[in-house]
Amino acid sequence: MSNPISLIETEARAVIGAAADLAALDAARVALLGKSGEVTALLKTLGGMDSEARKSFGAAVNALKSSLTEALEQRRAVLEASALETRLAAEFVDVSLPGRVEARGSIHPISRTIEELTALFGAMGFGVKDGPDIEEDWYNFGALNIPAHHPARAMMDTFYLKAAGRNKPMVLRTHTSPLQIRTMLEQKPPIRVIVPGRTYRSDHDATHSPMFHQCEGLVIDRDITLAHLKGCLVDFLRAYFEIPDLKARFRASYFPFTEPSMEIDIAWDRKTGAIGGGNDWLEILGAGMVHPNVLANCGLDPREFQGFAFGMGIERITMLKHGIADLRNFYESDLRWLAHYGTSPLAPVTLHEGDPA
Numbered sequence: 001m002s003n004p005i006s007l008i009e010t011e012a013r014a015v016i017g018a019a020a021d022l023a024a025l026d027a028a029r030v031a032l033l034g035k036s037g038e039v040t041a042l043l044k045t046l047g048g049m050d051s052e053a054r055k056s057f058g059a060a061v062n063a064l065k066s067s068l069t070e071a072l073e074q075r076r077a078v079l080e081a082s083a084l085e086t087r088l089a090a091e092f093v094d095v096s097l098p099g100r101v102e103a104r105g106s107i108h109p110i111s112r113t114i115e116e117l118t119a120l121f122g123a124m125g126f127g128v129k130d131g132p133d134i135e136e137d138w139y140n141f142g143a144l145n146i147p148a149h150h151p152a153r154a155m156m157d158t159f160y161l162k163a164a165g166r167n168k169p170m171v172l173r174t175h176t177s178p179l180q181i182r183t184m185l186e187q188k189p190p191i192r193v194i195v196p197g198r199t200y201r202s203d204h205d206a207t208h209s210p211m212f213h214q215c216e217g218l219v220i221d222r223d224i225t226l227a228h229l230k231g232c233l234v235d236f237l238r239a240y241f242e243i244p245d246l247k248a249r250f251r252a253s254y255f256p257f258t259e260p261s262m263e264i265d266i267a268w269d270r271k272t273g274a275i276g277g278g279n280d281w282l283e284i285l286g287a288g289m290v291h292p293n294v295l296a297n298c299g300l301d302p303r304e305f306q307g308f309a310f311g312m313g314i315e316r317i318t319m320l321k322h323g324i325a326d327l328r329n330f331y332e333s334d335l336r337w338l339a340h341y342g343t344s345p346l347a348p349v350t351l352h353e354g355d356p357a
């Protein structure tokens with residue numbers, strides 16, 4: 001008769017080795033070592049044996065039990081490792097795959113125009129400055145030769161701010177002109193700066209927004225004349241609108257902080273909307289020679305230093321260049337509009353190359 005223990009061991013090892021997954025292995029464990037398992041049944045027979053037989057048989061069954069337990073553990077380790085392999089293979093992420101093309105962002109037309117202004121005036125030697133949106137009344141008005149109660153204040157619908165915790169009256173700046181003052185107080189001539197930035201007026205319709213953008217310009221030196229103002233702005237307008245022979249007109253006007261003051265118009269055709277020719281004129285920006293009082297307010301001697309300043313609406317020149325009809329679209333964050341009028345973030349500003357002629 002063959003030894004039942006070695007027979008059981010051979011068969012049990014075969015079953016354990018054949019278990020294809022953890023569930024099959026667990027079933028084998030129960031069949032061998034479980035409550036009514038084969039090895040457990042052998043242990044139960046010990047009770048009916050005499051002590052000699054029990055001793056040798058018991059030792060053999062216990063050896064079988066621990067050998068099978070070990071075999072089960074080894075097989076479990078193998079199956080677990082291969083289960084992990086399978087999972088890793090199934091969940092593999094190929095980081096070298098090219099990305100999916102999702103909707104691309106674009107540069108907002110206002111930002112784009114600011115980049116163009118920076119490039120164009122940069123090529124003419126202008127630096128860029130900025131300053132606070134919440135401005136002291138004195139920088140926004142007083143220092144610019146607009147005293148309190150002066151009728152010129154009525155030209156701008158100002159947001160006056162409660163001077164909480166401050167002893168100076170504050171406003172949301174109504175134009176970028178306060179940066180004329182800040183610049184002249186901060187740096188000595190020669191000065192050549194532009195100031196693109198946000199401005200605020202209490203006004204709202206298809207052509208006015210309570211928040212809008214302006215770009216200021218300021219040039220101060222010893223021998224600056226109206227001829228420099230005209231040359232600089234005509235060059236700028238031709239490069240910005242990309243029309244080398246764009247006609248411009250300088251029309252007398254009034255600003256408290258410039259003398260003489262003027263508004264600059266460009267030619268256009270009212271019927272077709274085409275810019276550059278035609279018999280109609282379109283107002284584009286305000287400018288003038290910096291008023292002697294403004295120079296003096298900044299500690300500059302008007303007999304020694306002169307200069308010019310200009311200011312334009314960024315929305316306005318952007319609408320004209322790109323044929324945008326309604327100002328409100330700029331602030332609505334409509335992705336369709338932005339995709340149409342926005343610029344690729346990778347498109348370089350080439351306008352500073354200027355007129356090739």
Ligand code: PHE
Nearest residue numbers: 175177255286287309310311
């Ligand atoms: N600050 C003026 C405005 O907002 C524009 C301007 C700037 C005019 C500089 C002359 C000189 O209307």
